[in-house]
Every structure is written in structure tokens, then in C-alpha cells.
Amino acid sequence: MELTxxxxxxxxGKHGETLALAYRILVAIGEATDADKLxxxxxxxLSGVNYNTIGDAGEEFLSRLSKDAKFKIKTTVxxxxxxxxxxxxxxxxxxxxxxxxxxxxxxxxxxxxxxFSCIPYEIFELPKNGTQVSFAESNxxxxxxxxxxxxxxxxxxxxxxxxALTGKSPYSDLREEENRKPNLTIRMKTEPADELTYGLxxxxxxxxxxxxxxxxxTKGLDRRSCKSLCAGMGTSGSCGMFTLGxxxxxxxxxxxxxxxxxxxxLNTSESGDIIxxxxxxxxxxxxxxxxxxxKGRSFRKQCMIFCPRAIQGQIRNLGYDKELAxxxxxxxxxxxxxxxxxxxxxxxxxxxxxxxxxxYYLKASNDVDVSLKSLHQIIEEETK
Amino acid sequence: MNVxxxxxxxxxxxxxxxxxxxxxxxxxxxxTGRVRDEKHDLFGKFIGNKILVFPNGxxxxxxxxxxxxxxxxxxAPLAIxxxxxxxxxxxGCAISNIPLVVAEKKDYESLKDGxxxxxxxxxxxIL
Numbered sequence: 001m002e003l004t005x006x007x008x009x010x011x012x013g014k015h016g017e018t019l020a021l022a023y024r025i026l027v028a029i030g031e032a033t034d035a036d037k038l039x040x041x042x043x044x045x046l047s048g049v050n051y052n053t054i055g056d057a058g059e060e061f062l063s064r065l066s067k068d069a070k071f072k073i074k075t076t077v078x079x080x081x082x083x084x085x086x087x088x089x090x091x092x093x094x095x096x097x098x099x100x101x102x103x104x105x106x107x108x109x110x111x112x113x114x115x116f117s118c119i120p121y122e123i124f125e126l127p128k129n130g131t132q133v134s135f136a137e138s139n140x141x142x143x144x145x146x147x148x149x150x151x152x153x154x155x156x157x158x159x160x161x162x163x164a165l166t167g168k169s170p171y172s173d174l175r176e177e178e179n180r181k182p183n184l185t186i187r188m189k190t191e192p193a194d195e196l197t198y199g200l201x202x203x204x205x206x207x208x209x210x211x212x213x214x215x216x217x218t219k220g221l222d223r224r225s226c227k228s229l230c231a232g233m234g235t236s237g238s239c240g241m242f243t244l245g246x247x248x249x250x251x252x253x254x255x256x257x258x259x260x261x262x263x264x265x266l267n268t269s270e271s272g273d274i275i276x277x278x279x280x281x282x283x284x285x286x287x288x289x290x291x292x293x294x295k296g297r298s299f300r301k302q303c304m305i306f307c308p309r310a311i312q313g314q315i316r317n318l319g320y321d322k323e324l325a326x327x328x329x330x331x332x333x334x335x336x337x338x339x340x341x342x343x344x345x346x347x348x349x350x351x352x353x354x355x356x357x358x359x360y361y362l363k364a365s366n367d368v369d370v371s372l373k374s375l376h377q378i379i380e381e382e383t384k
Numbered sequence: 385m386n387v388x389x390x391x392x393x394x395x396x397x398x399x400x401x402x403x404x405x406x407x408x409x410x411x412x413x414x415x416t417g418r419v420r421d422e423k424h425d426l427f428g429k430f431i432g433n434k435i436l437v438f439p440n441g442x443x444x445x446x447x448x449x450x451x452x453x454x455x456x457x458x459x460a461p462l463a464i465x466x467x468x469x470x471x472x473x474x475x476g477c478a479i480s481n482i483p484l485v486v487a488e489k490k491d492y493e494s495l496k497d498g499x500x501x502x503x504x505x506x507x508x509x510i511l
Binding site for chain 1: 388389390391405407409410411414415420421423440441442443444445446447448449450452453455456457469470471472473474475476477478479484486
């Protein structure tokens with residue numbers, strides 16, 4: 001990769017150790033992805049916020065970094081481990097709470113917008129079509145490329161952090177127009193066309209595809225299903241983008257047999273002790289739809305509903321918070337199903353969720369079993 | 385064999401080969417380096433102080449922090465050899481000073497479990 005003289009001297013430490021470190025990361029990614037130069041990016045979305053995922057190593061690293069580092073471009077952040085307003089109810093240990101607050105403080109000190117959301121594409125105004133951004137958080141990167149007409153690679157927590165500090169990213173892979181064209185089409189041959197099916201399809205597609213994949217035979221792909229597709233895809237593979245409709249090249253069917261195979265992998269329980277909705281977090285549109293579906297009904301068990309703080313005001317103004325509370329739902333802001341310490345295997349054996357991504361991490365990381373049901377099924381079977 | 389250098393360094397150690405891609409977040413215990421994904425072919429093994437050989441990283445972007453945590457907890461691989469260096473693995477290794485190289489398919493396939501090798505991620509060679 002060619003660096004300008006200025007970039008070269010920053011790499012050599014002329015502008016301090018923090019920027020040198022950021023450039024070392026950019027150079028490694030550039031080498032890994034065969035980039036020939038760095039290009040400006042306008043927005044970085046960072047993962048690596050939840051203390052559950054980054055641990056003491058991450059907390060200490062960010063605390064050190066924040067002593068002198070400042071983000072150079074618009075920077076938003078992923079969910080953290082809990083909602084500060086309700087954390088006292090969950091009996092988390094004090095150390096967890098303190099370390100999480102320290103992480104939050106470090107990001108804010110460096111200039112991050114405290115969004116704590118995995119759906120930046122839904123709560124922020126989007127830059128113009130074709131703008132280069134740097135999104136870690138796999139569902140957000142895929143959504144940005146496939147739906148929001150932005151350009152990003154499937155960034156890592158550190159590559160997006162390096163972009164936030166420098167305003168740059170290696171020009172490679174999905175940042176280049178010619179690499180965005182898929183050479184594999186996955187034909188959807190399954191019903192129902194709901195968010196669970198799309199999540200399973202995404203998980204299947206992510207395993208098969210390279211950087212980009214075409215999906216044909218879709219119907220009823222609303223925002224909820226689209227988010228589910230992106231989240232499933234981001235979990236299982238390295239694919240960072242999808243297009244709709246058949247493309248030239250290899251074809252593969254996603255039929256009932258494949259769907260059952262994916263579901264068998266992720267669905268480890270017939271039922272669950274609690275319900276979680278939101279991975280990715282629910283936006284206002286989904287909350288409004290949920291409120292409508294719950295009219296005259298209430299949950300049979302505890303239901304956690306994960307949302308970005310950005311829509312809290314609207315939720316309150318529209319009275320949705322009261323409606324959901326009446327139905328036995330609990331809204332949690334700033335956090336998400338994935339990797340939350342609020343779902344603890346000491347108290348919970350299994351979780352009901354419609355999120356394929358949630359299912360993967362609940363099992364892999366929280367070590368609890370999962371019963372995968374579509375929202376439709378959850379309303380039918382888990383409410384009265 | 386000649387390899388492409390992604391993160392520089394030089395280290396000798398025993399090879400541990402994974403057949404399947406690795407999702408560092410959730411797949412590997414960040415404190416002990418034990419593979420905790422039951423469906424992975426390395427399930428139950430420890431990746432620390434080995435030359436870890438795997439096709440590529442998959443899944444969560446936060447896996448880069450898992451690599452950094454492994455180093456912090458002294459449970460990190462000595463070096464990583466892969467077929468395709470993904471962004472998560474490359475950035476995690478860069479920040480943790482873990483040498484990372486990419487091998488050609490036929491060279492990659494010749495690496496065997498337990499084999500002692502020298503990864504020279506300065507000259508771009510495995511001996």
C-alpha cells in the first residue's frame with residue numbers, strides 16, 4: 001500500500017503514539033485486503049463498547065487511549081451492557097457496572113456520540129449515496145452497503161476505531177465498485193417470508209458467500225426482515241453486502257432442507273423462560289407495530305425489548321412505553337440481546353427470541369439455550 | 385515457503401491447525417484461549433502459545449478485542465497463519481503485536497498439527 005509522505009510520517013510516530021498505532025492498524029488491514037491507498041471516510045461506527053465483550057483488556061486500553069486521543073470524524077457507538085436507568089434491578093456486580101461506565105466515559109471523552117445502538121442506519125441522517133463510511137457492527141455494515149447506499153467494508157472494532165482517529169480507511173474490497181458485484185446467487189425457496197426465515201437465510205448466505213451475495217426470490221422484505229437478514233449474515237461469515245435479484249455466476253437454493261439445517265444448529269430448546277426482542281435493536285416503526293400486535297394481549301412471561309435511546313422521547317410521546325408496560329414488556333435502552341449480562345445462565349435456562357444473531361450469541365457467549373420463534377409465533381404462543 | 389506478511393514479527397512454535405473459520409467473539413474464551421464453540425473442530429483445545437493455522441476469521445467485529453484480550457491474558461497464539469486475512473484478525477493482530485501471515489493454498493495445506501515451524505513475518509517466510 002502506498003502512503004503519502006504525511007501518512008508515512010504519522011505512521012513513524014511524528015504525531016504521537018496514538019496516531020501511529022491507528023496507522024499501524026490501517027496498514028495491516030491494507031496489506032490484508034490488498035489496498036493500494038487510504039481514502040477518506042466520513043463516519044465511523046464502533047463496536048467494542050460492551051464490557052462483557054472487551055473485558056479488562058479493552059477497558060484499560062480505551063482508558064489509556066482516551067487520555068490524548070480525539071476522534072476526527074462523526075463517530076457513533078454500539079450498545080453497551082445495560083441500561084443505566086434500570087441496571088440496579090438486575091443485580092449486576094459493581095465491578096461490571098463501574099468498568100462499563102469507564103468504557104462509556106472513554107468513548108465520550110474521545111468525542112463519540114453516545115448512541116449505544118447497533119442500528120445507526122435507522123436513527124441517524126444518512127450521508128449522500130456512495131459516501132465511504134467505516135462501520136464495525138456487522139449488521140450495520142451489511143445494511144449500510146445493501147440498503148443505505150453507503151460504502152464500507154465489514155470493519156472490525158479496531159479498524160473502525162482507526163478510521164475514527166484518522167478519518168481514513170484502506171481502499172479495498174467493498175469500497176471499490178468492481179468488487180461489489182456478487183458472483184453467487186442464493187435463491188429463496190422458503191415460506192413464510194417473515195423475519196425469522198430471513199434471519200436463517202442470512203445465516204446460510206453468510207456461510208456460503210464471499211464479500212457480496214445476490215438473493216433472489218424474496219418477497220415481503222420489510223425493514224424488520226431486512227435487519228434480520230443483515231444480522232444473520234453478519235454472524236455466520238465474512239460477507240458484507242447483498243443485492244436483490246439474480247446475478248450471473250453460481251446459483252444455490254435456500255430450500256426447506258437448508259432452512260431446517262440452519263434452524264437445527266441454532267434452535268436448542270422447545271421453549272424458554274423469558275422472551276427477548278431486539279437484535280438488532282428495534283426502531284420506532286417496529287415498536288409501533290409491536291404495540292398494535294399486543295392490543296388486548298399480554299406476555300405470559302418476562303419480555304425484554306431492546307431499543308436505542310434515540311427513540312425514547314418518541315416512544316414516550318406516543319404512549320408506547322405505557323402500552324408495552326401494560327402488556328408486560330420491559331423496554332431497555334442502550335443495550336441489546338447480544339452479549340448482554342442481563343441474560344444470565346444462573347437464572348435463565350432458555351430464551352425465546354426471533355433473532356438468529358441473538359440465538360447464536362446467547363448460546364455461544366451467555367451459554368443459555370434458545371427457542372427461535374417468529375414474532376408472529378411469539379404473539380400467538382407467548383401472549384394471552 | 386514464502387508467505388505474505390500482514391503483521392510483522394518472528395517466532396518459533398508448534399502448529400495448531402483448524403479446519404473451520406474462527407469467530408473469535410464467542411468462539412474463543414478470551415481469558416484462557418480455550419475454544420468454546422462446540423461445533424468447531426478445535427473445541428476444547430487451547431490456542432495459546434501455538435502457531436494457529438486457520439482459513440479466515442468470521443462473525444463479530446468485536447473479535448478483534450478478543451485477540452487483544454488473549455494477548456493481555458497471556459493466552460494468545462504466538463503467530464497466526466491463514467488463507468485469507470480478514471479485517472478482524474488483521475486489526476486484532478496489529479494492535480496485539482501478533483505476527484500474521486497469509487500462505488498460498490498448497491503451502492497452507494502442507495502445515496500439520498504439532499509441526500515445529502519458524503514464522504518469519506519480516507522476510508515473509510515459514511521455515
